[in-house]
Amino acid sequence: MSNIRITKQFTFETGHALFGYDGKCRNVHGHSYKLSVTVIGSPITDTSNVKLGMVIDFGDLKKIVKEEVVNPFDHATVFNKNTPHIELAEELMERGHKVILADYQPTSENMVVDFAAKIRARLPENIQLHSLKLRETETAFAEWHAADN
Template sequence: MGRKIRLTKEFRFEMAHALWKYDGLCKHFHGHSYILRVTVMGEPIEDKKSPKYGMVMDFGLLKQIVHEEVVDRMDHALVLNNDSEHQALLSLPEMGERVILTQYQPTCENMLLEMAERIKPRLPKGVLLHSLRLNETANSFAEWYAEDNK
């Protein structure tokens, strides 16, 4: 009988972006209130001497990892494609703004791919990243599943 359990923790952050060369309104600077759901999978620890006995993973550790790799970096940041031609960006860091320049178009989809790559190696042994869901708005989201990316 299987003992796999999935744990999910939800995170919220504010972030702005613009989609370079996009043919719609999202080519302009705009922001979102993102909701990120991170689901990990593993088996509860069976060692009765372990302080984590009965847990797949401590929710506090999952929170720490996701904050360090995603939330603390992206919250209240402006994320743009490094190839974009926004000359005004050159003065933003001097104004104390948080600007992240990426090698990719900062769509919900591409951000999920980066988030998965940042979170996966930080998880404890035996705990796998199962899925990510990133809501960009109340009714628009993208999902990443490990089983789809083998």
């Protein structure tokens, strides 16, 4: 059977600040992110399988992406853990805010690489992550493609 790509889209709200950046994005601000997750595989051909004809159940893909990306990042503020904003991050956490201290500068480019690693680790053996598109605004996005990596 042919390989088929399927895509599921997700949205989440996340704040961040870019440590050391020379523009406005050095300030804490947020985005309504849109993440498109595309996987590739062969549809199930076993006629006794309840998921006959599916590459992966969209619900199963949704569960993975929600657990690894959406739930942790939605309504969180992401800082590079080496940022001088660490005092602000600690104060936000003390006040009950959701803060992620990342090992990277929280640009769309680095976030999409992080998300790819997390999602790939959870996919079934016969399903491959094909690509991710992380849209930060209507006109700006970062893409990750397995073929490039």
